[in-house]
Amino acid sequence: MTQTSHSEIHGGLCGVAGRLPGEVLAPGMDGYAEAAAALFATGTPDLVVRPPDEDGVAAALRHATSAGMAVTVRSGGHSMAGLSTHTGGMVIDLRNLCGVEVLDLPGRRVRVGAGATWGAVADALAPYGLGLTAGDTREVGVGGLTLGGGIGWLVRRHGLAVDNLAAAELVTADGERVRADAGHHGDLFWALRGGGGNFGVVTSFEFVAQPVTTVHFGTIGYECADPRSLIARWRDLVRDGDENLTTILNLMPSAVMLQCCYDGPDAEAALRPYRALAPVTADTVRAMPYADVLESCPALPPGARMEMRNALVPALDDATIEGAADLLADGAMVTLRSLGGAVARVAPDATAYAHRDAEALVIAGVMVPSGAPQRIATAPLARWSAIADRSRGAYVNFLGTATGADVARVYPPDTYRRLAEVKRGYDPGNVFRRTHNVAPARG
Numbered sequence: 538m539t540q541t542s543h544s545e546i547h548g549g550l551c552g553v554a555g556r557l558p559g560e561v562l563a564p565g566m567d568g569y570a571e572a573a574a575a576l577f578a579t580g581t582p583d584l585v586v587r588p589p590d591e592d593g594v595a596a597a598l599r600h601a602t603s604a605g606m607a608v609t610v611r612s613g614g615h616s617m618a619g620l621s622t623h624t625g626g627m628v629i630d631l632r633n634l635c636g637v638e639v640l641d642l643p644g645r646r647v648r649v650g651a652g653a654t655w656g657a658v659a660d661a662l663a664p665y666g667l668g669l670t671a672g673d674t675r676e677v678g679v680g681g682l683t684l685g686g687g688i689g690w691l692v693r694r695h696g697l698a699v700d701n702l703a704a705a706e707l708v709t710a711d712g713e714r715v716r717a718d719a720g721h722h723g724d725l726f727w728a729l730r731g732g733g734g735n736f737g738v739v740t741s742f743e744f745v746a747q748p749v750t751t752v753h754f755g756t757i758g759y760e761c762a763d764p765r766s767l768i769a770r771w772r773d774l775v776r777d778g779d780e781n782l783t784t785i786l787n788l789m790p791s792a793v794m795l796q797c798c799y800d801g802p803d804a805e806a807a808l809r810p811y812r813a814l815a816p817v818t819a820d821t822v823r824a825m826p827y828a829d830v831l832e833s834c835p836a837l838p839p840g841a842r843m844e845m846r847n848a849l850v851p852a853l854d855d856a857t858i859e860g861a862a863d864l865l866a867d868g869a870m871v872t873l874r875s876l877g878g879a880v881a882r883v884a885p886d887a888t889a890y891a892h893r894d895a896e897a898l899v900i901a902g903v904m905v906p907s908g909a910p911q912r913i914a915t916a917p918l919a920r921w922s923a924i925a926d927r928s929r930g931a932y933v934n935f936l937g938t939a940t941g942a943d944v945a946r947v948y949p950p951d952t953y954r955r956l957a958e959v960k961r962g963y964d965p966g967n968v969f970r971r972t973h974n975v976a977p978a979r980g
């Protein structure tokens with residue numbers, strides 16, 4: 538058998554550049570290093586392909602499968618689990634599939650390329666008086682966030698991003714183009730709403746956008762001697778509160794801040810009880826265009842990383858609040874995102890995002906400086922299980938890892954079984970395994 542030399546492989550990969558549509562980058566080529574890297578991961582893929590359109594995606598996929606190359610799909614490149622790049626195989630980078638089109642203004646129907654960022658979407662829809670409830674960060678991609686569910690600033694009023702999804706177009710593992718909606722490939726449409734990147738390369742999404750122009754947005758800072766009591770009083774307000782208001786309570790050892798986004802007729806009345814929660818140290822809440830609510834991704838110090846945990850809790854009961862306060866005392870940052878409202882009105886089996894009855898998403902994180910020993914990451918989170926054990930499970934998009942145990946926390950057994958059946962139908966060879974992976978059902 539003849540040995541293939543490194544230069545032959547390299548020459549072969551570079552040769553692909555002429556055959557696949559769009560930009561194709563292999564190790565050693567200009568731009569490769571930037572294309573190979575991602576925010577939360579390093580990797581050296583054999584190829585990074587940036588197709589110009591859906592046919593280019595299909596061509597890239599056919600090439601990868603026929604050459605036996607593993608495939609990573611990247612939209613915005615913000616996977617916290619480091620799934621935006623890998624070593625070996627092909628990264629299909631969808632940055633060129635980023636169009637935002639209003640298909641039907643009275644019906645508020647919009648088509649968004651999977652490679653668009655949420656900041657660009659907000660900017661493009663604003664002139665039409667429209668917006669989409671999605672993430673809080675401009676640079677995060679439409680593809681990854683939507684396929685995991687999508688918890689945004691209007692979540693209590695309008696639900697998850699997937700609750701506003703009307704259709705998706707994708708290229709399946711065998712290079713076929715498929716449109717999934719309520720009437721076509723309904724099983725696939727169910728799976729795409731929370732089941733992640735397991736079923737194909739989604740090239741575009743059709744959403745029903747929300748009519749939204751000006752919202753009240755900003756942060757209220759509190760003096761906080763007693764985090765337990767503050768969290769309990771915030772929970773009570775949210776439980777009884779106006780769904781036009783979505784709030785996120787951020788607790789750090791040095792400060793406590795409530796981020797607020799209100800889209801309704803009387804911001805003053807809706808926010809009044811929150812302004813009375815504790816002595817206020819700062820209040821930046823003001824009217825602004827919805828498109829300005831999304832903020833840029835915060836930069837970490839060079840080499841630093843975030844160690845994260847998350848749990849969807851059915852209730853912020855006393856034990857869960859105690860657990861959050863303990864983590865804070867141990868030095869972790871704790872974020873509580875209010876859910877309920879429109880999210881909870883969707884049946885748990887209506888989409889692959891199943892933990893519909895969660896009252897809140899609890900996130901705990903530690904910033905780990907470059908080169909710091911592992912105990913810096915783990916010690917402040919040592920008491921995390923007090924919260925995880927009381928939770929329904931986890932939110933896939935905020936997971937820092939992608940183990941089988943993670944996947945089991947995201948999908949309850951019935952949801953997982955159904956996802957595995959859909960997977961068998963559309964990706965029986967598990968081409969899309971560089972994901973929070975659902976294995977195809979056997980049989």
Ligand SMILES: Cc1cc2nc3c(=O)[nH]c(=O)nc-3n(C[C@H](O)[C@H](O)[C@H](O)COP(=O)(O)OP(=O)(O)OC[C@H]3O[C@@H](n4cnc5c(N)ncnc54)[C@H](O)[C@@H]3O)c2cc1C
Binds near residue numbers: 609
């Ligand atoms: C700073 C920051 C803020 C965030 N804020 C929020 C928030 O407010 N709400 C929220 O819900 N989430 C939020 N997230 C989490 C975010 O939803 C996930 O990190 C998500 O995976 C990012 O999507 P992406 O397209 O940028 O990532 P990518 O790394 O491009 O994609 C992640 C994974 O999704 C799959 N995938 C992506 N695109 C496609 C596609 N087109 N077809 C098939 N599979 C695909 C692939 O498996 C890929 O590995 C935030 C993340 C960060 C880093």
